[in-house]
Amino acid sequence: MSKSEPLFGRIALIGLGLIGGSIGHAVKRAGLAGHVAGFARSKETRARALEIGFIDSAHESAAEAAQDADLVILCVPVGALGPSAKEIEPALKKGAILTDVGSVKTAVVRDVGPYVPSGVHFIPGHPIAGTEESGPDAGFAELFDNRWCILTPVPGTEAEAIKALTAFWEGCGSNVDVMESKHHDLVFAIVSHLPHLIAYNIVGTATDLEKVTQSEVIKYAASGFRDFTRLAASDPTMWRDVFLNNREAVLEMLGRFSEDLAALQRAIRWGDGDMLFDLFTRTRAVRRSIIDAGQDTDAPNFGRNPTHAKSVSKK
Amino acid sequence: MSKSEPLFGRIALIGLGLIGGSIGHAVKRAGLAGHVAGFARSKETRARALEIGFIDSAHESAAEAAQDADLVILCVPVGALGPSAKEIEPALKKGAILTDVGSVKTAVVRDVGPYVPSGVHFIPGHPIAGTEESGPDAGFAELFDNRWCILTPVPGTEAEAIKALTAFWEGCGSNVDVMESKHHDLVFAIVSHLPHLIAYNIVGTATDLEKVTQSEVIKYAASGFRDFTRLAASDPTMWRDVFLNNREAVLEMLGRFSEDLAALQRAIRWGDGDMLFDLFTRTRAVRRSIIDAGQDTDAPNFGRNPTHAKSVSKK
Numbered sequence: 001m002s003k004s005e006p007l008f009g010r011i012a013l014i015g016l017g018l019i020g021g022s023i024g025h026a027v028k029r030a031g032l033a034g035h036v037a038g039f040a041r042s043k044e045t046r047a048r049a050l051e052i053g054f055i056d057s058a059h060e061s062a063a064e065a066a067q068d069a070d071l072v073i074l075c076v077p078v079g080a081l082g083p084s085a086k087e088i089e090p091a092l093k094k095g096a097i098l099t100d101v102g103s104v105k106t107a108v109v110r111d112v113g114p115y116v117p118s119g120v121h122f123i124p125g126h127p128i129a130g131t132e133e134s135g136p137d138a139g140f141a142e143l144f145d146n147r148w149c150i151l152t153p154v155p156g157t158e159a160e161a162i163k164a165l166t167a168f169w170e171g172c173g174s175n176v177d178v179m180e181s182k183h184h185d186l187v188f189a190i191v192s193h194l195p196h197l198i199a200y201n202i203v204g205t206a207t208d209l210e211k212v213t214q215s216e217v218i219k220y221a222a223s224g225f226r227d228f229t230r231l232a233a234s235d236p237t238m239w240r241d242v243f244l245n246n247r248e249a250v251l252e253m254l255g256r257f258s259e260d261l262a263a264l265q266r267a268i269r270w271g272d273g274d275m276l277f278d279l280f281t282r283t284r285a286v287r288r289s290i291i292d293a294g295q296d297t298d299a300p301n302f303g304r305n306p307t308h309a310k311s312v313s314k315k
Numbered sequence: 316m317s318k319s320e321p322l323f324g325r326i327a328l329i330g331l332g333l334i335g336g337s338i339g340h341a342v343k344r345a346g347l348a349g350h351v352a353g354f355a356r357s358k359e360t361r362a363r364a365l366e367i368g369f370i371d372s373a374h375e376s377a378a379e380a381a382q383d384a385d386l387v388i389l390c391v392p393v394g395a396l397g398p399s400a401k402e403i404e405p406a407l408k409k410g411a412i413l414t415d416v417g418s419v420k421t422a423v424v425r426d427v428g429p430y431v432p433s434g435v436h437f438i439p440g441h442p443i444a445g446t447e448e449s450g451p452d453a454g455f456a457e458l459f460d461n462r463w464c465i466l467t468p469v470p471g472t473e474a475e476a477i478k479a480l481t482a483f484w485e486g487c488g489s490n491v492d493v494m495e496s497k498h499h500d501l502v503f504a505i506v507s508h509l510p511h512l513i514a515y516n517i518v519g520t521a522t523d524l525e526k527v528t529q530s531e532v533i534k535y536a537a538s539g540f541r542d543f544t545r546l547a548a549s550d551p552t553m554w555r556d557v558f559l560n561n562r563e564a565v566l567e568m569l570g571r572f573s574e575d576l577a578a579l580q581r582a583i584r585w586g587d588g589d590m591l592f593d594l595f596t597r598t599r600a601v602r603r604s605i606i607d608a609g610q611d612t613d614a615p616n617f618g619r620n621p622t623h624a625k626s627v628s629k630k
């Protein structure tokens with residue numbers, strides 16, 4: 001991608017946190033746009049985004065940022081997507097592509113759909129990349145590199161528009177997948193939403209016991225617990241909105257999880273070591289597949305000093 | 316600790332995997348022993364341990380390794396501790412210290428206690444350090460650095476023996492805590508055993524669905540799921556033994572977890588965003604405390620390229 005031929009003349013980022021910021025950085029890195037306009041609720045975020053330099057202009061209203069844009073990307077929490085779309089509706093130009101990065105998709109079609117003017121191409125999207133941090137300082141250009149970005153266009157969406165948005169995400173370093181929004185929500189209920197829910201829950205349980213103090217939990221966290229605290233430190237607003245907007249799929253997966261957990265509980269109570277051993281052997285193989293698929297590294301992260309550890313153990 | 320004044324003349328390691336191996340490396344690093352004798356079940360492990368060099372002599376029986384040792388450390392799975400103790404009983408010399416590294420402690424007192432000859436000091440122990448790897452190649456000298464090691468001596472244990480074992484673990488880089496075995500088991504049921512159980516369970520659930528394929532789960536694992544797969548890749552034998560031997564405490568904590576999860580499930584079903592937001596805010600603070608306590612780093616690990624990420628976002 002050469003900097004002299006940007007894919008889009010003007011891109012508008014509505015929301016300038018981790019994801020909006022990372023998109024801005026990635027657009028700059030690859031020269032994907034002639035101009036990046038940005039909007040965030042707070043003055044501080046807008047000023048900081050300009051200072052870091054991942055937007056070219058900051059605007060006091062979302063509509064102003066979206067004005068004349070060829071690509072508008074909504075990068076706000078899922079619950080704020082509908083209101084944001086409503087706000088920019090009058091400003092959207094004919095032929096523009098409107099997309100979002102929300103972690104649920106069926107609710108977005110429901111909430112944003114009504115505000116899409118005819119002639120504007122609305123294509124919901126979800127980059128599968130993130131960190132546990134948020135805000136304009138959290139973003140970086142490499143966030144999307146070799147990660148997936150999922151598009152969930154509604155039937156009838158113009159192929160050219162999907163192609164342009166695909167090229168955009170590829171320019172940001174992603175691989176692009178297309179699927180139905182309902183299937184997306186089911187897949188992410190199990191690979192993302194339920195893991196976060198479980199993590200939030202166990203951190204809540206562990207710090208609300210009578211017989212074990214919170215300081216003991218913190219002191220000995222390295223023995224397993226700490227791995228959940230990272231997920232459980234994710235942004236409260238974003239995650240509240242995810243659970244409120246992907247209710248059915250999350251409840252379905254939670255039902256399965258609880259059923260399986262009840263079976264494990266029985267195995268422990270009855271001392272069924274074979275059942276435990278079989279499950280623990282099966283799950284070990286899953287990790288291997290994830291590493292083989294390039295979705296994680298196999299450096300022994302529990303030690304949290306992986307490079308050193310490896311070199312020492314080879315002595 | 317100078318290499319010319321070892322704390323113990325002869326140390327015997329019964330079990331030469333991640334923990335036994337790491338102890339061997341740490342003993343060598345600090346010169347804590349005149350001689351390290353090792354035993355493992357398999358010829359391969361014994362040969363590999365000698366080759367790596369974290370033991371000085373390999374023995375075909377545990378009793379032979381323990382013969383004349385001043386300190387004997389049982390580093391085998393919890394279910395093998397009793398049988399190992401029985402085997403070495405006749406070989407233990409008067410005044411020797413016998414300890415273990417098992418992840419549960421009340422069951423160890425029950426299983427090993429009967430085989431402790433009079434005049435031998437039995438002090439159960441548990442180093443709070445590990446990785447998701449196992450076997451003789453997994454160990455490294457730094458594993459215990461700045462981690463805790465918990466001793467759970469039974470009432471009446473000689474203070475001098477506790478002092479010597481404390482000095483040993485400090486020589487390995489650890490900080491030492493003393494607590495009752497029953498309390499230990501409750502604390503680790505929540506900070507370690509339940510997190511592993513939950514991780515095993517969710518990996519099991521996610522890879523056993525009809526509507527979402529295993530390859531989808533693997534492909535999109537980076538969105539949360541992968542963080543559980545590390546814990547769920549831990550050694551099946553070790554963890555089967557942990558759950559079979561800390562049944563009551565694990566079931567108690569699992570009961571609390573399930574109760575809290577049911578409340579979360581209701582909040583999602585009823586759309587109670589405030590309840591979700593409050594919990595997610597509280598759990599975020601817990602992570603902060605864990606980082607402040609030096610039990611984890613705050614590099615944004617979800618991105619899995621933390622150093623680079625940080626430097627880029629500061630540009």
Ligand SMILES: NC(=O)c1ccc[n+]([C@@H]2O[C@H](COP(=O)([O-])OP(=O)(O)OC[C@H]3O[C@@H](n4cnc5c(N)ncnc54)[C@H](OP(=O)(O)O)[C@@H]3O)[C@@H](O)[C@H]2O)c1
Nearest residue numbers: 015016017018019041042045076078080102103130134135
């Ligand atoms: N974090 C992840 O791992 C991840 C991954 C994939 C997708 N997503 C999705 O990406 C979107 C943004 O997440 P993020 O991680 O970038 O969050 P973030 O870092 O917290 O940034 C959110 C941005 O949205 C703005 N905002 C928040 N509430 C708003 C409201 N009610 N109305 C208008 N603007 C509002 C914020 O403005 P101020 O700065 O002024 O507060 C901020 O600029 C969410 O829909 C999320 O589901 C996140």
Ligand SMILES: NC(=O)c1ccc[n+]([C@@H]2O[C@H](COP(=O)([O-])OP(=O)(O)OC[C@H]3O[C@@H](n4cnc5c(N)ncnc54)[C@H](OP(=O)(O)O)[C@@H]3O)[C@@H](O)[C@H]2O)c1
Nearest residue numbers: 330331332333334356357360391392393395418445449450
């Ligand atoms: N891994 C952790 O994170 C961690 C942390 C703290 C405490 N611990 C505790 O440390 C102990 C050892 O764990 P590890 O991680 O070092 O395991 P590991 O790497 O799998 O090593 C286990 C060692 O014990 C031997 N062994 C296995 N089963 C045996 C049996 N039935 N009889 C005699 N020897 C047997 C193995 O012999 P072969 O090599 O010949 O198979 C191997 O040398 C366990 O009690 C565990 O609870 C583990």
